[in-house]
Amino acid sequence: xxxxxxxxxxxxxxxxxxxxxxxxxxxxxxxxxxxxxxxxxxxxxxxxxxxxxxxxxxxxxxxxxxxxxxxxxxxxxxxxxxxxxxxxxxxxxxxxxxxxxxxxxxxxxxxxxxxxxxxxxxxxxxxxxxxxxxxxxxxxxxxxxxxxxxxxxxxxxxxxxxxxxxxxxxxxxxxxxxxxxxxxxxxxxxxxxxxxxxxxxxxxxxxxxxxxxxxxxxxxxxxxxxxxxxxxxxxx
Amino acid sequence: xxxxxxxxxxxxxxxxxxxxxxxxxxxxxxxxxxxxxxxxxxxxxxxxxxxxxxxxxxxxxxxxxxxxxxxxxxxxxxxxxxxxxxxxxxxxxxxxxxxxxxxxxxxxxxxxxxxxxxxxxxxxxxxxxxxxxxxxxxxxxxxxxxxxxxxxxxxxxxxxxxxxxxxxxxxxxxxxxxxxxxxxxxxxxxxxxxxxxxxxxxxxxxxxxxxxxxxxxxxxxxxxxxxxxxxxxxxxxxxxxxxxxxxxxxxxxxxxxxxxxxxxxxxxxxxxxxxxxxxxxxxxxxx
Numbered sequence: 001x002x003x004x005x006x007x008x009x010x011x012x013x014x015x016x017x018x019x020x021x022x023x024x025x026x027x028x029x030x031x032x033x034x035x036x037x038x039x040x041x042x043x044x045x046x047x048x049x050x051x052x053x054x055x056x057x058x059x060x061x062x063x064x065x066x067x068x069x070x071x072x073x074x075x076x077x078x079x080x081x082x083x084x085x086x087x088x089x090x091x092x093x094x095x096x097x098x099x100x101x102x103x104x105x106x107x108x109x110x111x112x113x114x115x116x117x118x119x120x121x122x123x124x125x126x127x128x129x130x131x132x133x134x135x136x137x138x139x140x141x142x143x144x145x146x147x148x149x150x151x152x153x154x155x156x157x158x159x160x161x162x163x164x165x166x167x168x169x170x171x172x173x174x175x176x177x178x179x180x181x182x183x184x185x186x187x188x189x190x191x192x193x194x195x196x197x198x199x200x201x202x203x204x205x206x207x208x209x210x211x212x213x214x215x216x217x218x219x220x221x222x223x224x225x226x227x228x229x230x231x232x233x234x235x236x
Numbered sequence: 237x238x239x240x241x242x243x244x245x246x247x248x249x250x251x252x253x254x255x256x257x258x259x260x261x262x263x264x265x266x267x268x269x270x271x272x273x274x275x276x277x278x279x280x281x282x283x284x285x286x287x288x289x290x291x292x293x294x295x296x297x298x299x300x301x302x303x304x305x306x307x308x309x310x311x312x313x314x315x316x317x318x319x320x321x322x323x324x325x326x327x328x329x330x331x332x333x334x335x336x337x338x339x340x341x342x343x344x345x346x347x348x349x350x351x352x353x354x355x356x357x358x359x360x361x362x363x364x365x366x367x368x369x370x371x372x373x374x375x376x377x378x379x380x381x382x383x384x385x386x387x388x389x390x391x392x393x394x395x396x397x398x399x400x401x402x403x404x405x406x407x408x409x410x411x412x413x414x415x416x417x418x419x420x421x422x423x424x425x426x427x428x429x430x431x432x433x434x435x436x437x438x439x440x441x442x443x444x445x446x447x448x449x450x451x452x453x454x455x456x457x458x459x460x461x462x463x464x465x466x467x468x469x470x471x472x473x474x475x476x477x478x479x480x481x482x483x484x485x486x487x488x489x490x491x492x493x494x495x496x497x498x499x500x501x502x503x504x505x506x507x508x509x510x511x512x513x514x515x516x517x518x519x520x521x522x523x
Contacts, residue, residue, distance in 0.1 A: 050416065070416035079417070086414040088407050099403050103419035151419055 001025050002047070002078070002155045002186060006056035009042045009210075016042040018210035019056065026154055029177075029187040031197045033221070033231060034207035040190035041083055043207075044157045047188070048080035049073040060155075075103040079148035083159040087143045089133030093124050096132055096143050100150030109152060117146040120179050138169035145176065155186040162193040174200045194231040198222050206230075239372040240493045241486070246378040248485020249385030250444050254458060255465035255477040256392055257436030263409045263472020264429035266327055267317055267334040272437055273458030274345035279305060279441025280450040281353055284360055294362050294446050295380065302439040309434025313427050316341070321426065327412075342455065349452035359449040377447040384443050388436070389478045396474055405429055409472035464508050470521030479519055483507070 002024045009017040017039040024030045034040045045051040047058050049070035057066040060076055068076070080086070087096055097117060101110040118125035121142045127135065132143050141161060148156055161177065162170040174196055181187050190207075191197035198204060198218040206214035206227065214226060221227050254276055261269050279301045286297040316337060324330035363376035396402035408415050408425040415422050444450070444458075465484055469476025484504060491503040515521070 048417070069421075071419050071421045074417065074419035082414075082417065086411075086417050088411045088414060090410045091403070091406065095403055098400070099407055099418045099420070102400070102404065106419075147418065 001061065002188070003059040004043070004047065004056070005059060007043060007046055007058065008053060008055035009039070009046050009051055010054040016210055017046065020207070020210070020212055021056075022205055022212070022215070024155060024186045024188050026186045027181060027184050028203070029181055029189065029201040031201040031204045031218075032188070032190045032207050033192070033194055033197070033204055033227070034190070035192065035230075038207045039210040040207055041159050042210075044080055044082070044159050044188070044190060047073075048078060048082075048157060050080070050082075074151050074153075075105055077105065077152070077154035078157065079151045079153035079155070080157045081141075081144045081148050081159060081161065083163065085140050085144040087132050087140055087147060090131065092129050092131055093135075093143055093146075094128040096147050097124070097128075097150050100147035101152075103151045106150060106152040110150070113150050113152060116183070117149050120149075120176050121146055138165050138173065141165065141169075141173060142176070145173075145180070149180060149185075153185060155188060156180065158187065158189045160191055160193075161189065162191060162196065170196055192231075194227065238370055239374075240489050242369065242372060242374050242382075243378070244486035244489035245482060246374070246382045246447075246485070247489055248482035249382045249389075250440060250481075251461055251465050251485050252478040252481025253385040253388055253443060254437060254440035255462045255469065255481050256389065256474050257433040257440060258459075258462040259433075259466040259469065259472055259474060259477045260405070260429050260436065261433035262466060264405055265313070265317075265426040265433070266330050266412075267313075267426075267430060268331050268338070269430075269433070270335060270338040270459055271341040271345055271455070272338075272433075272462060273460075274342050274349075274455035275305060275309070275434060275437040276441035276444065276458045277450055277452060277455040278345055278349060279438035280445035281349060281358070281452075282438075283442040283445045284358060287360055287362065294442060295384070298384075298439055298442045301442045302435045305438025305441075306431045306435035308438075310427065310431040312341070312434070313430040317430065318427075321423070342459075346452060346455060353452055355452055357449045357451050360445070362446050375447060381443050381447055385440075388439060389474075392436075392474055393478070464504065466518075468508060468511055468518055470518030473518070473520035476518055476520030 005021050007017055007020040020043060032040055032043065042051060046053050049068055053066055057064050065073060065076060097114055101107060101113065123139060124142055124146055132140055161173055165173065177187060178200055189197055198221055201218050203217055204221045205212050258272050261267055282301050283294050283297045286292040286300065287294050317334065320330060320333045320337065324333060363380060365376050366373045367376045367379055396406055404420050404425055407418060407420060408422050412422055465477055465480045469480035487503055487507055488500045492500050
């Protein structure tokens, strides 16, 4: 289980995340919904170790990860696909994937995992020698998710995977994520695209100004008046 | 004509060899090492001592000088650069700090060399017999230098583009922010890159000493030349450093031969200026 306990992130005096607590289990998909600037990305960054916590802790399977540098967090089985994708544009698809298997835990099964990635994203197999910066946004997002899978994560953190993608591509991306989840990986997704993310998630949390203001199963949230008001245009 | 091509390639090959080290230090470790040329000169003297005092073949001496350069630069990184890296808020600050510190280091190394060897020109005679090649005559030592430079260049490119270790270094060079998400320890990569750059500087020095005279104060000339090559080729790009190094060597030789030897530096800077106007990030630089 991945537990966030009283997670708090400050940038100087600005309080970005204010005492957030929740947990994700393996094979489960949890979505955090919130507007721009609500602190969604900061939560993921704090879990992945790319920003420091000012209070609280991240506990993975009973082990506290707080204070561990980002490159070591990956070896504990947490992979972040950041906003802007975090792929290496001037390298090929295959190089990005192989680099993704840098953590020790992923080395032995590198080729098997790559076959699995190619099965979920056949496009990447076709384009394995192509430079990533020459690819479309949707394809780059596939590389980003594939790269994260290569580290053999137990938990995959995704920062707005739908951002900047055409609706049909977003649908394909979420279908692919559902397949990743079937392999037993826990998904923690932060999104603004409420409809599609709730359709693919088990549970969700609402985040406003760094605090959790609501939670429930996807179905409950979908029918929640406040969610409809805030995210779905207020229509009935 | 052919003679000038060969001489240009010899000169360019050594430019490429030393610039590879600087581009790795600057592009991956993000440290602008102004004492780089002085490492080269120290290696020149070391090779000279190994040859003239201990009668060790300069080519074999590279096996001593290169690893020594690695260890020396590892120690510099560990004790001088590491605190700077730790406190630098961003890449720009690290660059400024490292320029100031290595500027000081330059004079320390130079001072030690001046005390040990004096300020005069030094050289030794190694394989100084003419070799006929492609219808022209070249000094044997120059030919050896060219072969060594190209070999080291090819090996380095092979390592960078064919091994995981090389992939990691390239990832840190082009995407330092994303690298940790791949599980890459960027601090370790930077330390290794700095040490490898030092090993290349030392190896380059050993090769240069086989055919050129050198003085304790000539380090800054090498630093400047290497810096031009690095910027021409694109910061952090080893293939760029090789191409730009060879290009610079050829330009210098041809200008000296056909126009006026006094214009070599002017020609170098003209090429530098024109290329930067056309490609501000260098030949192989990222946009």
